[in-house]
Amino acid sequence: MATSSDGALVQVVGLKKYFPITQGIVFQRKIADVKAVDGLDFSIQRGETLGLVGESGCGKSTTGRTVLQLYSPTAGQVVFQGKDLTKLHGEDLRKMRRNMQMIFQDPYASLNPRMTVGDIIGEPLEVHNIAKGKEKKERVQELLSIVGLNPYFVNRYPHEFSGGQRQRIGVARALAVNPAFIVCDEPISALDVSIQAQIINLLEELQEKFHLTYLFIAHDLSVVRHISDRIAVMYLGKIVELTDRNALYANPLHPYTKALLSAVPIPDPIIEEKRERIILVGDVPSPVNPPSGCRFHTRCPLAIDICKRVDPEFRDVGNNHWVACHVV
Amino acid sequence: MATLLEVKDLKTEFRTQDGVVHAVNGVSFTVDEGETLGLVGESGCGKSVSVLSVMRLIPHPPGKITNGQVLFQGRDLLQVDDEEIRSVRGNKIAMVFQDPMTSLNPVLTIGTQIGEALELHLGMTKEQARKRSVELLKMVGIPEAEGRLDDYPHQFSGGMRQRVMIAMALSCSPQLLIADEPTTALDVTIQAQIVDIVKRLKTELGMAIIWITHDLGVIAGLADRINVMYAGFVIETAPVKEIFGNPLHPYTLGLLTSIPRLDAAMKSKLTPIEGLPPDLIEMPKGCPFYNRCTFRTDQCANENPALELGAVRHSVACWNWQDVLKKRAAYLSGRA
Numbered sequence: 196m197a198t199s200s201d202g203a204l205v206q207v208v209g210l211k212k213y214f215p216i217t218q219g220i221v222f223q224r225k226i227a228d229v230k231a232v233d234g235l236d237f238s239i240q241r242g243e244t245l246g247l248v249g250e251s252g253c254g255k256s257t258t259g260r261t262v263l264q265l266y267s268p269t270a271g272q273v274v275f276q277g278k279d280l281t282k283l284h285g286e287d288l289r290k291m292r293r294n295m296q297m298i299f300q301d302p303y304a305s306l307n308p309r310m311t312v313g314d315i316i317g318e319p320l321e322v323h324n325i326a327k328g329k330e331k332k333e334r335v336q337e338l339l340s341i342v343g344l345n346p347y348f349v350n351r352y353p354h355e356f357s358g359g360q361r362q363r364i365g366v367a368r369a370l371a372v373n374p375a376f377i378v379c380d381e382p383i384s385a386l387d388v389s390i391q392a393q394i395i396n397l398l399e400e401l402q403e404k405f406h407l408t409y410l411f412i413a414h415d416l417s418v419v420r421h422i423s424d425r426i427a428v429m430y431l432g433k434i435v436e437l438t439d440r441n442a443l444y445a446n447p448l449h450p451y452t453k454a455l456l457s458a459v460p461i462p463d464p465i466i467e468e469k470r471e472r473i474i475l476v477g478d479v480p481s482p483v484n485p486p487s488g489c490r491f492h493t494r495c496p497l498a499i500d501i502c503k504r505v506d507p508e509f510r511d512v513g514n515n516h517w518v519a520c521h522v523v
Numbered sequence: 524m525a526t527l528l529e530v531k532d533l534k535t536e537f538r539t540q541d542g543v544v545h546a547v548n549g550v551s552f553t554v555d556e557g558e559t560l561g562l563v564g565e566s567g568c569g570k571s572v573s574v575l576s577v578m579r580l581i582p583h584p585p586g587k588i589t590n591g592q593v594l595f596q597g598r599d600l601l602q603v604d605d606e607e608i609r610s611v612r613g614n615k616i617a618m619v620f621q622d623p624m625t626s627l628n629p630v631l632t633i634g635t636q637i638g639e640a641l642e643l644h645l646g647m648t649k650e651q652a653r654k655r656s657v658e659l660l661k662m663v664g665i666p667e668a669e670g671r672l673d674d675y676p677h678q679f680s681g682g683m684r685q686r687v688m689i690a691m692a693l694s695c696s697p698q699l700l701i702a703d704e705p706t707t708a709l710d711v712t713i714q715a716q717i718v719d720i721v722k723r724l725k726t727e728l729g730m731a732i733i734w735i736t737h738d739l740g741v742i743a744g745l746a747d748r749i750n751v752m753y754a755g756f757v758i759e760t761a762p763v764k765e766i767f768g769n770p771l772h773p774y775t776l777g778l779l780t781s782i783p784r785l786d787a788a789m790k791s792k793l794t795p796i797e798g799l800p801p802d803l804i805e806m807p808k809g810c811p812f813y814n815r816c817t818f819r820t821d822q823c824a825n826e827n828p829a830l831e832l833g834a835v836r837h838s839v840a841c842w843n844w845q846d847v848l849k850k851r852a853a854y855l856s857g858r859a
């Protein structure tokens with residue numbers, strides 16, 4: 196297990212999520228699986244931000260949703276506050292849900308255009324029987340000011356707001372039920388550069404104020420390194436490396452992490468001039484038919500014979516630095 | 524270096540139901556032969572409309588170029604006839620867009636699409652065009668190029684399609700390549716592949732490039748010079764090291780302090796730019812950055828500053844850039 200379990204708010208063990216690919220119109224037959232998430236082990240400490248990075252399609256969103264049981268896992272456990280969520284159903288699961296919320300990438304698509312801001316933020320308060328009527332309205336106004344919006348906005352509709360403001364509304368809705376844990380799925384990717392910092396700072400302030408624990412998903416490693424305490428790097432449905440933010444940058448061990456780090460541009464022409472890039476050849480293979488052995492071997496500059504045959508074990512190489520690679 | 528392109532006081536607007544959108548508001552800039560110019564700025568600031576105006580590709584209506592000159596090798600492209608602008612496009616000036624799928628025809632093979640341009644613009648035979656197409660695909664790093672000529676666009680990944688677009692853009696050896704966010708939709712490792720190829724081709728072919736992006740990181744490693752745009756204006760222009768090392772406009776400074784850097788040693792706090800860009804329909808009378816600016820003075824509310832020289836080859840449109848210069852260190856401290 197990645198990191199000891201003491202103090203862990205969330206503990207994920209052997210988590211898998213496959214999406215069946217079916218064929219046929221009347222009789223649907225399963226012909227294959229998209230192995231979107233294929234065996235993850237990690238834990239998130241109370242009050243910590245765990246960053247999850249990787250390229251498009253590597254399974255980041257699926258991981259976030261499966262942890263929250265928005266998708267039912269194909270295999271594995273998600274232990275949250277000591278309870279295995281995968282064993283809970285109905286009312287029990289609904290009660291636990293109150294402690295876990297999600298913030299989505301697209302502030303446009305994730306807010307119902309026909310609901311007022313007050314109704315959007317107030318909905319979870321009603322669903323979980325926390326507040327209604329005047330009390331609900333007061334709580335909504337309080338939430339609006341917490342996320343830096345004017346409390347008088349309660350009766351407005353999402354289209355009246357900018358992207359950054361809509362994302363604040365999404366954050367307010369997630370906070371409404373006082374959750375302990377929030378999955379932030381690319382919360383700033385759809386925003387302009389000058390607005391991104393506003394939301395990053397807001398998330399950091401709220402974390403401190405309300406002792407929140409975050410799983411922060413993004414493909415931008417600079418942003419993830421900024422906000423996270425520890426970082427998990429995903430490739431094709433698996434975590435290939437997991438360590439703290441400084442070790443990942445100063446001492447990356449997995450060849451994929453090294454390539455990813457070297458590909459991230461740094462906004463400094465003097466540094467860029469001198470940088471050596473590891474240019475990976477080819478594209479990410481399909482998760483329907485992932486390569487045998489180590490999934491990265493088809494693009495890995497260091498691959499040796501065993502990499503094609505044997506899936507490397509995800510192991511602690513010391514100081515809580517986890518990596519899955521034969522060459523390390 | 525000789526000037527290849529000179530844009531003078533370009534204005535482009537769109538007449539919409541809500542009013543006139545002032546997309547480009549008197550933009551002037553030059554591109555030298557072999558030079559790479561970066562156009563940066565946030566969404567809606569007029570980057571695409573500027574270069575589409577240069578190519579005369581603004582949809583009319585609702586769009587209209589209302590003022591200016593676009594001098595390419597001395598001739599004003601805004602004045603030449605339709606036939607001449609068509610021969611300039613794709614031949615002397617080529618363009619690559621953000622989403623390669625919209626610019627590739629899904630029902631034609633890759634080989635047919637590259638070959639078409641070669642036959643049309645360069646008068647090659649089918650046989651010659653096919654041979655050259657293979658060379659071009661190899662040049663942009665498509666493996667087993669011969670075997671892929673008869674594939675359709677959907678059989679290529681996003682990164683490969685963008686490389687095909689670059690190959691097509693280069694097919695007629697243009698003097699100027701305009702790339703509008705060519706890597707924004709791609710993953711970083713694929714972006715690194717494309718940037719690597721473009722850097723190599725730029726030295727090999729000696730062409731000039733206008734590279735549009737909102738990513739200050741990508742442009743830092745690629746551009747010779749940068750135009751920072753805001754609300755349809757170029758608000759600062761300088762060689763790349765000047766922009767990053769000696770920013771003089773409050774907006775440029777704000778951009779630099781608001782982005783996290785991968786190499787930041789400590790978990791330092793970001794300084795966001797508060798507020799939002801102005802409404803391009805009701806443009807403010809003074810400086811367009813006024814409502815978000817921490818350096819503003821009364822003059823800024825009423826008069827829009829023009830670009831003026833702030834350092835060698837470095838122009839800035841701000842009444843208070845000297846103040847920025849004085850206080851900048853405090854803004855940048857805490858950064859790596």
Ligand SMILES: Nc1ncnc2c1ncn2[C@@H]1O[C@H](COP(=O)(O)OP(=O)(O)OP(=O)(O)O)[C@@H](O)[C@H]1O
Nearest residue numbers: 214229231250251252253254255256257258414482
């Ligand atoms: N509901 C679904 N049904 C079938 N396949 C799915 C579904 N959701 C995701 N997938 C597939 O699972 C894989 C992982 O997708 P996921 O959305 O988790 O990736 P991601 O890392 O979040 O990517 P991105 O950075 O593009 O958001 C992809 O191949 C995707 O096509």
Ligand SMILES: Nc1ncnc2c1ncn2[C@@H]1O[C@H](COP(=O)(O)OP(=O)(O)OP(=O)(O)O)[C@@H](O)[C@H]1O
Nearest residue numbers: 537544546565566567568569570571572573585803
């Ligand atoms: N066809 C159109 N009709 C009306 N307005 C338009 C049209 N095309 C562009 N605009 C407006 O012109 C302004 C400048 O747009 P432009 O596409 O140049 O921005 P950009 O800097 O390229 O932004 P992005 O980074 O989002 O691509 C925007 O406010 C946009 O809404």
Ligand code: SF4
Nearest residue numbers: 810816818823841842
């Ligand atoms: S002119 Fe005034 S408002 Fe505009 S950027 Fe300069 S200081 Fe700020």
Ligand SMILES: [Mg+2]
Nearest residue numbers: 255256257381
């Ligand atoms: Mg995702």
Ligand SMILES: [Mg+2]
Nearest residue numbers: 570571572703
């Ligand atoms: Mg654009």
